[in-house]
Amino acid sequence: MPVEGETISALARRLRAGDVTSEAITEACLESVAAQNDSLNAFITVTATSAREQAREADREFAQGRHRGPLHGVPISLKDLLDVAGVPTTAASRVRSGHVASKDAPAVARLRAAGAVFVGKCNLHEFAFGTTNDESAFGPAHHPVDLLRSPGGSSGGSAVSVAAGMAYASVGTDTGGSVRIPAAACGLVGLKPSHDEISTAGIVPLSFTMDHVGALCRSVEDAAFLYDALAAAQPGNASPPAAHVRLGVPSDYFLAVLDPEVASEFDRACTRLRAAGVVLEDVAIPHASTIAAIYLHIVLAEAAAYHANTLDERPGDYTDGVRLRLELGRYVLAEDYVRARRGREVLRHEVDHVLAGRDGLLLPSLAVPAPLIGATTIRIGSTEEPLRPLMLRLTQLFNLTGHPAITMPCGRTAAGLPLGIQVAGHASATPALLRVARTIEPLVASAG
Amino acid sequence: MSHRSAYNAAVTITAWIEFAIADAEARGLPALRDLLSGLARSTAILRAADWNDDVSAPSDSRPAPDAR
Numbered sequence: 332m333p334v335e336g337e338t339i340s341a342l343a344r345r346l347r348a349g350d351v352t353s354e355a356i357t358e359a360c361l362e363s364v365a366a367q368n369d370s371l372n373a374f375i376t377v378t379a380t381s382a383r384e385q386a387r388e389a390d391r392e393f394a395q396g397r398h399r400g401p402l403h404g405v406p407i408s409l410k411d412l413l414d415v416a417g418v419p420t421t422a423a424s425r426v427r428s429g430h431v432a433s434k435d436a437p438a439v440a441r442l443r444a445a446g447a448v449f450v451g452k453c454n455l456h457e458f459a460f461g462t463t464n465d466e467s468a469f470g471p472a473h474h475p476v477d478l479l480r481s482p483g484g485s486s487g488g489s490a491v492s493v494a495a496g497m498a499y500a501s502v503g504t505d506t507g508g509s510v511r512i513p514a515a516a517c518g519l520v521g522l523k524p525s526h527d528e529i530s531t532a533g534i535v536p537l538s539f540t541m542d543h544v545g546a547l548c549r550s551v552e553d554a555a556f557l558y559d560a561l562a563a564a565q566p567g568n569a570s571p572p573a574a575h576v577r578l579g580v581p582s583d584y585f586l587a588v589l590d591p592e593v594a595s596e597f598d599r600a601c602t603r604l605r606a607a608g609v610v611l612e613d614v615a616i617p618h619a620s621t622i623a624a625i626y627l628h629i630v631l632a633e634a635a636a637y638h639a640n641t642l643d644e645r646p647g648d649y650t651d652g653v654r655l656r657l658e659l660g661r662y663v664l665a666e667d668y669v670r671a672r673r674g675r676e677v678l679r680h681e682v683d684h685v686l687a688g689r690d691g692l693l694l695p696s697l698a699v700p701a702p703l704i705g706a707t708t709i710r711i712g713s714t715e716e717p718l719r720p721l722m723l724r725l726t727q728l729f730n731l732t733g734h735p736a737i738t739m740p741c742g743r744t745a746a747g748l749p750l751g752i753q754v755a756g757h758a759s760a761t762p763a764l765l766r767v768a769r770t771i772e773p774l775v776a777s778a779g
Numbered sequence: 780m781s782h783r784s785a786y787n788a789a790v791t792i793t794a795w796i797e798f799a800i801a802d803a804e805a806r807g808l809p810a811l812r813d814l815l816s817g818l819a820r821s822t823a824i825l826r827a828a829d830w831n832d833d834v835s836a837p838s839d840s841r842p843a844p845d846a847r
Contacts, residue, residue: 621828624821631818651810659814662799670825677830 339499339553343401346393353393353404357386357448360406363497364450372472373491375411375421377451382406385448392446401556403446408492410485410503411452412459413439413544414533422535423457423467425648426641436533438502438544438561445560450498454488457653459504459537460634461485462512462722463702466650471704474517476747480701483516483722485509489547490517500548500557506537507626508697508726510545511738515696515751518740520772522546522554523726524761526733529561538633540675541626541730551739551768558761570769571690574608578693578754578767579685584619585725590699590711596742596750597695600775604693607774611693614685616728621674623720626727628663628671635660679732679758686734686757690767696738696751698724725753735761737768742777792819792826 345351361379368374389404411421414432421427435443443449454472456464464472464487472487474480475495482490486503490513493501503510505523514521522545529544536542546557558564580601586594601611616622635642638657646654686692698721699709708715729736734755741752752775756764796819803811 618828618830621824624824627818627821628825655808655810655814658803658808658811659818662795662802662815662818664795664822667822667825670828670831673832674825674828674830 335496336549337499338550339401339405339548339556340550342405342499343403346404347398349393353386353389353448354383356404357382357406357450360450360497363495367495367497370473370478371475371491371495372454372470373488373495373497374408374451375423375454375469375488376418378415378418378449379451382448382450389446389448399444399446400560402442402560404448405446405499406448406450407442408450408453408489408498408501409439410455410489410501412455412504412535413502415439415449415452418452420535421452421468422459423455423469424650425468426645428648432533434533437530438534441560441563442502447560450492453486453492453501453503455503456485456487456509457650458535458634458638459485459506459509460653460656462508462719463704464488464513465704466652468650473704474701476749477701479703480748481516481704483513483697483701485513486547487513490514490519493517493519493547493549500546500553502544502546502557502561504531504534504537505543505545505730506541507630507723507730510543510547511696511726511736511751511753512722514547515738515753516701516749518743518749519547519549520551520554520740521738521751522558522765523729523736524558524562525735525759528759528761536637538630540629540633540672543730551737551765551772554737555765555769558765562761564762570766572608573604573770573774576767576770577610577612577689578604578691579614579689580611580693581616581619581685582613583615584622585694588698588711588716588721588724589695592700592744593695593698593750596777597752599777600741600752601693603774604771609771609774612689614692616678616681616685618674618677618681619728622678622728622731623724625671625674625678626723626731628667629675629731631656631660632663632668633660635663675731678728682728682732682734682755683758690756691764692755694753695725695741696753697722697726700744700746700748700750729755732758734758735764737764739768739772739775741775792823795819
């Protein structure tokens, strides 16, 4: 039977030892889906029959002594943007009704080759164009800790599926933070690798400049397993001792607008890191104040271009909010899109500069705890802040620049809502980021 | 801002947003008004950034192009 909060690493040991079968674990996950999905709405499509077949095949291979790796026989879920052969890819939209994928996306094919068992396709913010999963043709996903709250998005259903024990991990996409935001909001690890490391073919796009495939799971070690399978990478070397880790903390813009409990937990995590010998140094991203404007012009223009035909032909099939934001993108002038692309280069150089001689950058993952479903603003101190830009504020930089970034659990609010801390690494050096994250993961988790 | 950039910003963005709002309303999308106003504020930030290309500036003052 599944152990609550069990990692892929632990399950893989049990499967390899023959203590449990993939069929039994998969059945338990499917039972968890059946028991909880009506209230949590994490899944759009549950692929129970094929999951059972995959699990039985995994068990047959185990009996023959064939082990494909740590994902072999492990039930995982997939954001409903990724094509799985024979299964609809809805993108949480009526626009895609009737679609059935003819083949696996390359990322999915790699997971299948690694022996993963696909529990189903998860709910998301329609076309990944949002940070809360509120706007979906299938209704919002609900936070496992508080059903009135959003799990974050856009990979909200993915996060819920893992946090609520319906899957051991999920693979999603991250364009402005859509893996890291829900992972942080739901108390999970969320990895966005470097840009272009994992193919986005066979995945419904939002912004070709900033789309990344990422993973939501329960530990950094599990994230490394998923990364290794998705990127066909080699397993990394041992993680550095804490006293050898040097991190930059970009303050100013990134710490300027934070929920007080987020700020407090981040400060406590920094104290624990320093006590363990980690060197933390204040750094600055000089053009940080332009991040949101640059991101907005790129994502709006690219998303609008992709959706142009269906916006003309079947506008009513979109949710209202997503339709409006896509229509907004049609008014971005070409010269401003080009300005944004230039600004992206500037930010990339600035992030490279502050990373020089350091192992990574450290900052909170999400400026606020999981918001209420339907909220469009949130109060920070005496100010009512617009929600969407605040949800993106701490993550979108690394989508613009392509640097890898990972969120890890970092305490909870007094009300029990999870919080996250983020580390960003050198470009094209995701394995090094994962090694550093393994070192600091136990240090940033709340001591209380 | 210099007189030149203030002129460009005031006229071009203002003219653009007036057109955009009128166009959106003509297309039956009056709800775009607030979103367009927000976009205009972002566009102003973008245009005011000091990394924007300047034809009159020395060529080596531009940020190095990125191979990626």
